[in-house]
Amino acid sequence: MKTITIEGQLRTEHGKQATRQLRSEGNVPGVIYGGAKELSFSAPVTAFKTLVYTPDFQLAEVNIDGKSYRCILKDLQFDKVSDELIHVDFLELVEDKKVIATIPIKFTGSPAGVKAGGKLITKIKSLKVKTFPKYLQENIKVDLTDLELNGNVRVQDVQVEHYEVLNSPRIPIASIVLTRELKQEESTSGTPAAAGAAAAAPAKAAAAAKK
Secondary structure, eight states: OOOOEEEEEOOOOSSSSHHHHHTTTTEEEEEEEESSOOEEEEGGGGGGGGSHHHHSSOEEEETTTTTTEEEEEEEEEEOOTHHHEEEEEEEEETTTSSSEEEEEEEESSSHHHTTTTTTTEOOOEEEEEEOOOOGGOOOOEETTTOOOOOOEEEEOOOOOOOOOOOOOOEEEEEEEEEEEHHHHHHHHHHHHHHHHHHHHHHHHHHHHOOO
């Protein structure tokens, strides 16, 4: 799995004034928690770009004062006006302690329903899971090969070894829906049958009355 290295400095001063000073110098304050102790640090805003502005799930190796902390990103704060990154929260990975992480879904296979003329609609792009750090992976693969027209893949259909999926089990992940063309074809093909049934109804009623 890809790991981003961030070189940071331990924060010794806190408060609004110290935080404003950090940001004016192009640094972002952050916190690392979940390990033996909570750490406050800062690092240049440029150090976070490849970690923050991506849909990929990545690890972070945060180096502070000669020590390294293996982490995952947990929270971000952006300025409401400038949209600049102003704070980051990291969770330190401890091998014997389970973590909750949001892992992107990677769809594989060519759905049968698409081959039949349907349209693939993806409902959610990631799953929230609970697992040990050693089982963390870049994505969760979901095979759509057998997905038919009007079919759904739901959260409960995704089984990943060592993962406890925390999303509601009935939520659809992906669906194959009828396209407008297919709906028109069904409507057209259904009309003669409907008309025939309607025409046959009076004859059946008349026959029944004679009996």
